[in-house]
Amino acid sequence: EAGVAQSPRYKIIEKRQSVAFWCNPISGHATLYWYQQILGQGPKLLIQFQNNGVVDDSQLPKDRFSAERLKGVDSTLKIQPAKLEDSAVYLCASAPGTWGYEQYFGPGTRLTVT
Amino acid sequence: KNEVEQSPQNLTAQEGEFITINCSYSVGISALHWLQQHPGGGIVSLFMLSSGKKKHGRLIATINIQEKHSSLHITASHPRDSAVYICAVRSGAGSYQLTFGKGTKLSVIP
Numbered sequence: 001e002a003g004v005a006q007s008p009r010y011k012i013i014e015k016r017q018s019v020a021f022w023c024n025p026i027s028g029h030a031t032l033y034w035y036q037q038i039l040g041q042g043p044k045l046l047i048q049f050q051n052n053g054v055v056d057d058s059q060l061p062k063d064r065f066s067a068e069r070l071k072g073v074d075s076t077l078k079i080q081p082a083k084l085e086d087s088a089v090y091l092c093a094s095a096p097g098t099w100g101y102e103q104y105f106g107p108g109t110r111l112t113v114t
Numbered sequence: 115k116n117e118v119e120q121s122p123q124n125l126t127a128q129e130g131e132f133i134t135i136n137c138s139y140s141v142g143i144s145a146l147h148w149l150q151q152h153p154g155g156g157i158v159s160l161f162m163l164s165s166g167k168k169k170h171g172r173l174i175a176t177i178n179i180q181e182k183h184s185s186l187h188i189t190a191s192h193p194r195d196s197a198v199y200i201c202a203v204r205s206g207a208g209s210y211q212l213t214f215g216k217g218t219k220l221s222v223i224p
Contacts, residue, residue, distance in 0.1 A: 009154075042118070042200055042214025043157075056211070091157060102147070103212070107156035 002026065004106035006092050012112045018080040021109045025073070025094030031055075033103060034067055034077050035091040043091055049075060050098055082113045116141040116205045120215040127222050133188040135218045137201030140182065147212065148175050148186050149200040157200070160186070191222045 005024040013019050025032050030051050035043035046065065048055040052072035060067065064083070069075040079086055089108040095101040117140040127133050137146070148160040161168050161175040163184075168175050172191075177184040188195055201215040 040216065042202070042216050043212075044214075045211060048211075093157075102159055102162045104159065105149070105157035107154065110154075 004092055004094050004104055006090075006106040006109055008109055009107060010110050010112075012114065013082055015084055015113050016081040018078065019082055019111065020079075021077045021090050021092075021111075023075045023077070023092030023106060025075075025092070026104055029094035029096055029104070030072075031095040031098050031101070031103075032069055032075050033091075033093040033095075034075070035093065037089045037091055037108070039088070046077070048098075055098065079111075082111075084113050087111055087113045116143065116203055116213045118201055118203055118213050118215040120199075120201050120218050122218060123216070124219045125221070127191050127220070129192060129222055129224050131191050131222075133191050133195075133220065133222075135186045135199050135201075135220070137184045137186070137215055138182060139201075139203045139213075141205055142179075142182070143203040143205050145204045146177055146184050147202040147204075148184075149202060151198040151200060151217065153197075160199075188220075193222045193224050196220055196222050 032049045034046045037043040046060045047057040047067045049069040052069050067077045089110050091108045092106040093103040095103045119138045121136045145164045147162050149157050151157045172189045174187040198217040198219050200217045202212040
């Protein structure tokens, strides 16, 4: 079974530039999560999708971050414009459903904003 | 909000040693996860448990619901076990969100 795929694996941009990350969850998984993990900290949930609908985006900085999952399969997370404090690993995870299911994580995208 | 504390933050061990990583949380939970994160960022789920004990190879995870505490043990540690180990909890039966600890960085020296 293929795991969660993410691209790119690494990205370096200058502040005020834009960047987009892509995630393809495990086939058949209805729930998709985006997390931000700053160095030395645990992951923080940015947004959760159930199929193509948003379940929770309360911690997403909506002035600069956006995410979509138009067809209920793969998803993109965008930052526009980026700030220095956005430097982090962005993790995508998927699960078969919402309640009580184990989450499967992708390899992450390491973003460096200079 | 559930607070998740892990100890130690950093751990260096000699190959072959028995290792214990601890996790404490402040509010009752429906499930606890132990995750492994290698350099580069990718996370692998090791265990999901809500009571008792689980074992997989050289890894053992235990949880004490009354004491709000879990431990991850690694027997006969090996340099390839070097990684960050993260504890995450799901609070309550109706909750879907995970609250993560900051992780324990383990280095196993040959």
